[in-house]
Amino acid sequence: MTDAPLAVEIRDLDVTFATDGGDVHAVHGIDLDVRDREILAIVGESGSGKTVTARTLLGLLPETATATGAVVVSGTDVVSLSPARLRQLRGRDAAMIFQEPMTALNPVFPVGWQIAEGIRAHERVSKRDARRRAIEILGTVGIPDPERRVDDYPHQFSGGQKQRIVIAQALAMGPKVLIADEPTTALDVTVQAEILDLLRGIRDEFGTAILLITHNMGVVADLADRVTVMYQGDIVETAPVDELFAAPKAEYTRDLLAAVPRLDIADRTWAGDAEVAPVVRADDLEIRYPGRFGRKGFLAVSGVSFDIRPGEVLGLVGESGSGKSTIARAIAGLTEVTGGSLEVLGVEMRGVTERQLRPHRRDLGFVFQDPASSFNPLLTIGAAIAEPLVVHGVHRSLEDARARVAELLEAVRLPAAFQDRFPHELSGGQRQRASLARALALEPKLLIADEPTSALDVSVQKTVLELFTDLQERFGFACLFVTHDLAVVDMLAHRVAVLHRGEVVEQGRTADVLGAPKEEYTQRLIASLPVPDPAEQAARRQLRRSL
Amino acid sequence: MADKPFLDRLPIVAQYRQSVGLQRGMLTAGLVICGVFLLVALFAPLIAPYGFSQLSDDDGSFGPRQAPSGAHPWGTTIAGYDVLSRVVWGAQTALVVIVVSVVMSLFIGVLLGLVSGYVKGWLDRILVVVCDAIYAFPSLLLAIVAAIVISGGQSSLFGGIMATALSITVVFIPQYFRVVRAETVRITSEAYVESARVVGASTWRIMIRHVLRNATRSLPLIFTLNASEAILTIAGLGFLGFGIEPSAAAEWGYDLNRAVEDVTAGRWWTAVFPGLAIVLVVLGITLVGESLNDLADPRLRTRRRAGSRKKKEVVS
Numbered sequence: 013m014t015d016a017p018l019a020v021e022i023r024d025l026d027v028t029f030a031t032d033g034g035d036v037h038a039v040h041g042i043d044l045d046v047r048d049r050e051i052l053a054i055v056g057e058s059g060s061g062k063t064v065t066a067r068t069l070l071g072l073l074p075e076t077a078t079a080t081g082a083v084v085v086s087g088t089d090v091v092s093l094s095p096a097r098l099r100q101l102r103g104r105d106a107a108m109i110f111q112e113p114m115t116a117l118n119p120v121f122p123v124g125w126q127i128a129e130g131i132r133a134h135e136r137v138s139k140r141d142a143r144r145r146a147i148e149i150l151g152t153v154g155i156p157d158p159e160r161r162v163d164d165y166p167h168q169f170s171g172g173q174k175q176r177i178v179i180a181q182a183l184a185m186g187p188k189v190l191i192a193d194e195p196t197t198a199l200d201v202t203v204q205a206e207i208l209d210l211l212r213g214i215r216d217e218f219g220t221a222i223l224l225i226t227h228n229m230g231v232v233a234d235l236a237d238r239v240t241v242m243y244q245g246d247i248v249e250t251a252p253v254d255e256l257f258a259a260p261k262a263e264y265t266r267d268l269l270a271a272v273p274r275l276d277i278a279d280r281t282w283a284g285d286a287e288v289a290p291v292v293r294a295d296d297l298e299i300r301y302p303g304r305f306g307r308k309g310f311l312a313v314s315g316v317s318f319d320i321r322p323g324e325v326l327g328l329v330g331e332s333g334s335g336k337s338t339i340a341r342a343i344a345g346l347t348e349v350t351g352g353s354l355e356v357l358g359v360e361m362r363g364v365t366e367r368q369l370r371p372h373r374r375d376l377g378f379v380f381q382d383p384a385s386s387f388n389p390l391l392t393i394g395a396a397i398a399e400p401l402v403v404h405g406v407h408r409s410l411e412d413a414r415a416r417v418a419e420l421l422e423a424v425r426l427p428a429a430f431q432d433r434f435p436h437e438l439s440g441g442q443r444q445r446a447s448l449a450r451a452l453a454l455e456p457k458l459l460i461a462d463e464p465t466s467a468l469d470v471s472v473q474k475t476v477l478e479l480f481t482d483l484q485e486r487f488g489f490a491c492l493f494v495t496h497d498l499a500v501v502d503m504l505a506h507r508v509a510v511l512h513r514g515e516v517v518e519q520g521r522t523a524d525v526l527g528a529p530k531e532e533y534t535q536r537l538i539a540s541l542p543v544p545d546p547a548e549q550a551a552r553r554q555l556r557r558s559l
Numbered sequence: 560m561a562d563k564p565f566l567d568r569l570p571i572v573a574q575y576r577q578s579v580g581l582q583r584g585m586l587t588a589g590l591v592i593c594g595v596f597l598l599v600a601l602f603a604p605l606i607a608p609y610g611f612s613q614l615s616d617d618d619g620s621f622g623p624r625q626a627p628s629g630a631h632p633w634g635t636t637i638a639g640y641d642v643l644s645r646v647v648w649g650a651q652t653a654l655v656v657i658v659v660s661v662v663m664s665l666f667i668g669v670l671l672g673l674v675s676g677y678v679k680g681w682l683d684r685i686l687v688v689v690c691d692a693i694y695a696f697p698s699l700l701l702a703i704v705a706a707i708v709i710s711g712g713q714s715s716l717f718g719g720i721m722a723t724a725l726s727i728t729v730v731f732i733p734q735y736f737r738v739v740r741a742e743t744v745r746i747t748s749e750a751y752v753e754s755a756r757v758v759g760a761s762t763w764r765i766m767i768r769h770v771l772r773n774a775t776r777s778l779p780l781i782f783t784l785n786a787s788e789a790i791l792t793i794a795g796l797g798f799l800g801f802g803i804e805p806s807a808a809a810e811w812g813y814d815l816n817r818a819v820e821d822v823t824a825g826r827w828w829t830a831v832f833p834g835l836a837i838v839l840v841v842l843g844i845t846l847v848g849e850s851l852n853d854l855a856d857p858r859l860r861t862r863r864r865a866g867s868r869k870k871k872e873v874v875s
Contacts, residue, residue, distance in 0.1 A: 344757045345756075345757070346753055346756065346757065370759045371759075373757065373758060373759030374759065376757065377757075378753075378754065378757040380750040380753070380754060381750075382750055385749050385750040385751060386750035386751055386754055387751050388751045388755075388768075388769050388772075388773065389773065390772050390773060391768075396751075399755065399758055399760065400758040400759070403758055403759055403760045403761075403764070404759060450754070450758075
């Protein structure tokens with residue numbers, strides 16, 4: 013492998029962005045190379061410069077950026093290339109797979125046309141030939157019945173199939189280098205496993221070099237040959253994948269690996285009294301979103317039953333569209349319950365009015381998924397945390413609540429001075445901690461957390477989860493923890509309910525469900541989860557194929 | 560943000576400091592024109608040599624259609640008014656009409672848009688249909704109808720100004736309504752509004768504290784763009800004879816109307832000066848509005864190139 017010719021050679025690359033706050037130095041003179049038939053993974057947290065580095069390969073930097081140094085893609089230096097020459101290079105020598113397959117395809121053209129478009133942009137071929145090649149390539153990436161489906165539109169495909177089509181588009185011109193920017197981040201774990209298999213197959217079949225950008229250590233362990241770790245625009249460490257996971261040299265790499273949550277059946281036991289009346293009781297719960305006029309609505313949740321007892325953490329896991337967030341929102345009274353029964357803090361939620369619910373709101377806290385949008389950008393953090401206190405008349409004014417807010421901030425390990433800061437001045441992790449402080453302001457009996465860590469970097473996720481466990485033990489609130497990440501559930505939950513297409517597939521003690529899953533779906537879900545260990549991941553891959 | 564100097568946080572100053580190159584030039588030109596307009600309007604009594612409805616002074620009657628001279632630098636109109644004085648006083652009328660009409664449509668439009676977007680349901684549907692219906696009328700026609708209904712043919716200063724302002728208000732309400740409603744609908748689905756609902760805040764508290772304050776960000780831009788449209792509408796109304804009587808206040812559109820026959824007769828000064836006043840003020844306000852619009856959008860804002868400072872250092 014080491015003597016294969018270089019597909020990509022980056023020398024002393026330096027990228028600076030002009031912003032309102034002055035110049036931002038995003039990449040500091042890095043050196044990097046990718047050989048033929050090699051999969052190089054660049055890992056790092058958000059803001060580490062990994063995507064910027066990858067984008068320079070195709071000259072896809074925005075106008076505000078200035079790049080210096082040399083980026084040689086199959087013998088051509090890209091940095092100083094004219095737009096016309098760059099256009100020739102894109103697709104033919106290097107192609108890109110984007111993160112979000114939903115937006116990377118144009119919704120008003122058939123997928124076959126979009127693939128043929130790329131071919132016709134580079135070669136003078138007839139429409140019929142381009143179409144024939146589009147069908148061929150769709151078959152290669154595993155779209156069933158490509159002759160018929162070539163004329164279908166993007167919305168007629170599932171998320172995983174769309175990503176396959178995006179990959180087909182990138183492969184159409186047989187590029188030597190494929191840049192995959194977080195290719196599986198927007199996908200569910202089971203689909204992610206399939207796409208990773210596809211990428212590996214492409215490398216084996218076509219000998220394409222792949223530059224994989226990701227923040228997911230499991231994906232790295234599954235796919236990569238060599239790994240480059242980036243931190244704040246610098247390369248921290250580059251090593252073959254086995255070496256990096258077994259014996260990371262840099263301190264930062266060690267911390268990063270340690271922060272990745274692992275599924276090792278923590279078995280958090282619940283010591284509460286099983287006889288006490290539950291805080292939440294769902295019985296044959298059904299939630300249907302209203303349809304258009306005269307049509308039946310979409311059934312998001314059906315026949316779901318579960319209890320949450322005081323002081324217990326119930327983990328609700330499932331893939332996107334499984335109805336897990338819908339249940340969380342229904343408990344908070346943000347979505348209407350249309351069938352069955354849902355009792356929250358002694359209030360029947362079916363047909364409840366806001367007026368009946370309002371007095372009970374103080375016993376309920378909610379932590380939202382996206383820390384960027386869960387704070388009013390015009391209120392200070394202190395004002396946002398004091399909001400529940402003021403609304404429920406515990407304190408009369410902001411000044412009155414300052415001492416309590418400082419106390420809450422301290423509980424989530426933020427300095428009291430953060431009261432006077434605005435949300436945009438805080439990092440994602442800090443904001444999510446402030447969000448936790450707001451949810452806990454009234455010491456609620458029930459906390460609902462809807463994917464609270466999925467928008468955070470792993471190392472930040474780790475501290476937030478630890479804090480969460482701590483607070484849960486200290487305040488003893490009951491909690492519904494919604495997530496798609498099995499490893500996170502394993503860390504926190506006493507009991508787990510696995511959702512699939514709006515129904516509970518399996519529920520029980522965390523150790524039982526994750527340790528010895530009975531249902532086939534749960535087994536598949538667990539087998540698809542990539543683990544941050546190359547050797548173990550290879551073994552798991554075999555196991556998953558046999559399932 | 561908090562440690563920025565006070566000056567940089569003032570609305571227009573902040574944008575001015577942010578701008579570079581052509582955008583800065585446009586903004587500067589717009590600000591200068593607007594500044595002159597404001598000064599002329601505020602100090603009209605000091606600047607204008609005569610009153611707006613003055614036909615004679617101690618030396619006797621001005622006489623109609625006098626060419627520019629020492630006593631009347633911009634000449635006199637067909638009715639014998641001094642053109643310079645009419646143009647200067649006209650700025651005052653224009654300013655009052657702009658302020659009254661824009662402020663009224665701002666308050667009514669924002670309130671309706673906020674309620675409509677937050678409450679939704681049948682109220683929202685009716686208001687949207689009504690506003691769409693108003694869009695279907697040519698705005699000048701609507702303003703004429705409104706002027707007739709409101710003033711009923713009166714021509715007092717207050718009545719005339721209010722009639723013009725109200726008719727412009729009616730035309731502009733749908734614009735503010737639309738913008739605020741769209742923003743409200745977007746913001747209502749944001750997590751922080753849901754968070755306020757979960758906390759148990761009352762509907763009014765959510766609407767004012769969480770939605771309204773975030774929905775008004777693009778209003779200054781519509782404000783400036785509408786102000787220029789307001790001037791054109793007053794001028795149009797005046798030109799068509801539905802504005803303010805010359806004895807009540809000076810008004811550029813009315814003067815242009817009276818100057819129509821002068822143009823063919825070669826008496827250029829009666830039409831050129833009020834016409835230029837309209838063009839300049841509209842241009843100035845539009846420049847400010849468009850520049851603010853571009854500066855508020857990070858994708859349209861031009862910046863100094865990254866690293867340019869470094870290159871200069873190397874050269875020197």
